[in-house]
Amino acid sequence: MASLDMNAEGGPRLVPDDVFKIPKLACDAMADSHPYPAYPEHNMKIGFPGELLENWQEVAIAKIGELAKRNRAFQVYLDACVKCGACTDKCHYFLGSGDPKNMPVARQDLLRSVYRRYYTFAGKYFPWLVGARDLTKEVLDEWYAYYHQCSQCRRCSVFCPYGIDTAEISMAAREIMDSVGIGQKYCNEIIGKVKDIGNNLGLQEKGLRATLEGLEEDIEDDTGVSVRIPLDEKGADILLITPSADFFAEPHIEGLLGYAKVFHQAGVSWTISSYASEAANFGMFIGSYENMRDLALRIRKAAEDLGVKRIVFGECGHAWRVAYSFLNTLAGPFDFLDPNYPVPQHILEFTWDEIQKGTLKFDKSRNDHYRLTYHDSCNVARASRMGDKPGGQFEIPRNVIKAVCNNYFEMDRDTIKESTLCCGGGGGLLTDEVMDIRVKGATPRMTALKQVTQDHGVTHMAAICAICKTQFSKVMPKFGYEMDSIVSVHQLVSNAIILDGQETEEDADPVGEAAAAEVS
Amino acid sequence: MNYQLDGQEVPADEEGYITNLSDWSKDLAEVIAKEEGIEMDDERWEVVNFLRDYYDEYQIAPAVRVLIKAIKKTMGPEKGNNKYMYELFPYGPAKQACKIAGLPKPTGCV
Numbered sequence: 001m002a003s004l005d006m007n008a009e010g011g012p013r014l015v016p017d018d019v020f021k022i023p024k025l026a027c028d029a030m031a032d033s034h035p036y037p038a039y040p041e042h043n044m045k046i047g048f049p050g051e052l053l054e055n056w057q058e059v060a061i062a063k064i065g066e067l068a069k070r071n072r073a074f075q076v077y078l079d080a081c082v083k084c085g086a087c088t089d090k091c092h093y094f095l096g097s098g099d100p101k102n103m104p105v106a107r108q109d110l111l112r113s114v115y116r117r118y119y120t121f122a123g124k125y126f127p128w129l130v131g132a133r134d135l136t137k138e139v140l141d142e143w144y145a146y147y148h149q150c151s152q153c154r155r156c157s158v159f160c161p162y163g164i165d166t167a168e169i170s171m172a173a174r175e176i177m178d179s180v181g182i183g184q185k186y187c188n189e190i191i192g193k194v195k196d197i198g199n200n201l202g203l204q205e206k207g208l209r210a211t212l213e214g215l216e217e218d219i220e221d222d223t224g225v226s227v228r229i230p231l232d233e234k235g236a237d238i239l240l241i242t243p244s245a246d247f248f249a250e251p252h253i254e255g256l257l258g259y260a261k262v263f264h265q266a267g268v269s270w271t272i273s274s275y276a277s278e279a280a281n282f283g284m285f286i287g288s289y290e291n292m293r294d295l296a297l298r299i300r301k302a303a304e305d306l307g308v309k310r311i312v313f314g315e316c317g318h319a320w321r322v323a324y325s326f327l328n329t330l331a332g333p334f335d336f337l338d339p340n341y342p343v344p345q346h347i348l349e350f351t352w353d354e355i356q357k358g359t360l361k362f363d364k365s366r367n368d369h370y371r372l373t374y375h376d377s378c379n380v381a382r383a384s385r386m387g388d389k390p391g392g393q394f395e396i397p398r399n400v401i402k403a404v405c406n407n408y409f410e411m412d413r414d415t416i417k418e419s420t421l422c423c424g425g426g427g428g429l430l431t432d433e434v435m436d437i438r439v440k441g442a443t444p445r446m447t448a449l450k451q452v453t454q455d456h457g458v459t460h461m462a463a464i465c466a467i468c469k470t471q472f473s474k475v476m477p478k479f480g481y482e483m484d485s486i487v488s489v490h491q492l493v494s495n496a497i498i499l500d501g502q503e504t505e506e507d508a509d510p511v512g513e514a515a516a517a518e519v520s
Numbered sequence: 521m522n523y524q525l526d527g528q529e530v531p532a533d534e535e536g537y538i539t540n541l542s543d544w545s546k547d548l549a550e551v552i553a554k555e556e557g558i559e560m561d562d563e564r565w566e567v568v569n570f571l572r573d574y575y576d577e578y579q580i581a582p583a584v585r586v587l588i589k590a591i592k593k594t595m596g597p598e599k600g601n602n603k604y605m606y607e608l609f610p611y612g613p614a615k616q617a618c619k620i621a622g623l624p625k626p627t628g629c630v
Contacts, residue, residue, distance in 0.1 A: 189627060200628025214586055249614075
């Protein structure tokens with residue numbers, strides 16, 4: 001079990017609170033948190049001005065108007081807030097930093113105040129009465145700092161009596177900034193990479209093929225069964241779209257092995273595409289419909305070119321939001337796919353269906369070295385669904401975990417399901433220069449985890465999002481857990497599944513006993 | 521931030537990844553490692569050389585799993601594991617070792 005009294009990284013040990021606390025206000029504590037700005041080539045590659053425009057104010061103000069007109073939700077969110085305060089203690093970044101500008105209402109007001117100044121009667125004539133303010137360079141800088149301290153997790157919107165969605169405002173703010181030439185390097189560089197190469201990593205077909213072949217060898221070494229991880233195979237039934245982190249990082253890659261074993265055991269034909277080798281769609285993080293659409297169209301093209309009948313998404317939080325909520329609008333209609341299956345389908349829906357059909361066999365004791373809890377990834381929890389019943393996105397991952405593990409415990413009810421906390425690295429913040437806010441944003445989750453560690457001896461936390469997995473593997477060591485205390489749900493499936501013909505450690509004994517029994 | 525090598529300035533990005541991959545040399549690797557607080561030794565060179573060979577072949581750094589498998593083959597199981605890689609490169613074999621090897625930083629959700 002991970003010890004809570006040490007820091008596995010050797011750095012200063014961080015101790016999560018035992019109970020949830022509302023922090024003392026620390027005004028402007030995070031004002032200097034700035035992700036690296038995008039280079040001109042990053043911005044231009046994805047359709048934005050390279051550098052800050054000379055007439056940026058004019059362009060930004062016009063953009064606010066355009067967005068309010070195009071997106072009625074955005075306008076309603078700007079108009080409807082009554083400052084009731086229900087959201088103030090709901091943001092993990094506020095809870096971790098104490099900076100009042102990380103209260104959702106204050107974050108919204110950074111943009112709302114400018115909208116009021118130029119688009120409302122009162123703001124135009126009596127700005128001082130309604131908290132309206134001019135769009136200055138200082139305001140723009142403030143936007144850059146604080147709209148990059150929002151992971152667009154939508155927790156605050158659950159508690160807002162009007163349902164105001166700060167994520168929508170933060171996406172709009174980033175789009176406005178991009179449209180005047182102020183982009184964020186992490187997101188914009190990556191979007192360009194997907195357009196060039198097909199995935200966030202920049203992993204080309206040759207490297208991808210070599211990686212997948214290596215993983216096939218690993219499965220065979222481990223189980224004695226030949227399990228394929230096909231690439232670009234025309235005529236396969238299923239196209240798997242998964243985050244490229246699943247080809248690269250730990251524990252993500254263990255999840256990919258799980259998908260492969262499930263597909264193998266279910267007896268379906270499937271393939272990965274080197275052209276659309278990325279589930280993540282960072283176009284959403286920067287609020288850019290055009291970029292989000294470009295990336296979604298790659299998936300459509302791959303599905304058409306390969307002639308598949310179904311599309312299944314791997315474990316990736318916001319990818320599933322884009323897939324579940326927007327894929328049909330962005331890149332549909334998908335009338336060329338088999339209408340008997342959801343378009344698209346989540347890998348957990350697929351696995352749960354197979355479990356219910358009885359096609360998968362498990363030895364749950366193979367996960368007995370884990371005492372598990374489950375972190376609901378925010379975009380799956382609050383912006384999508386799985387299965388055909390409300391709440392399926394909460395139940396199906398838990399059903400699968402419980403089907404493959406013996407020791408499962410829930411965290412505090414206020415921190416799971418629709419109230420789940422963001423990992424602290426979502427929404428385009430998974431970049432090391434903002435590690436300070438990432439760690440602060442993770443502290444409420446670490447408190448919830450510490451509670452189940454103390455109460456139930458929980459050692460590991462499972463998640464179904466590439467960002468959550470990377471964020472926690474970086475952040476958990478700072479709180480005394482090991483970096484591998486975060487696991488993929490399909491890693492647990494992979495550990496427990498028994499493939500047909502698999503050599504198991506137990507095989508030797510029962511066979512031996514049976515033989516002995518026969519002899520006697 | 522830029523590096524100084526033999527009186528020459530070698531350009532690097534904000535995080536210390538060199539901008540022109542062709543600027544890399546063994547001497548520069550020592551300079552970058554020093555900046556990272558790391559003393560290069562045979563084990564670390566083994567990792568850095570593997571990364572560079574892999575990059576030559578595939579234009580990307582290998583997955584940590586691939587790196588570990590390769591190191592396991594050349595240096596044995598007691599060194600071919602994640603924990604040992606982090607002992608060699610505390611900020612991660614993928615990111616820190618890539619920086620020293622003069623390769624671009626892996627991007628994305630990693």
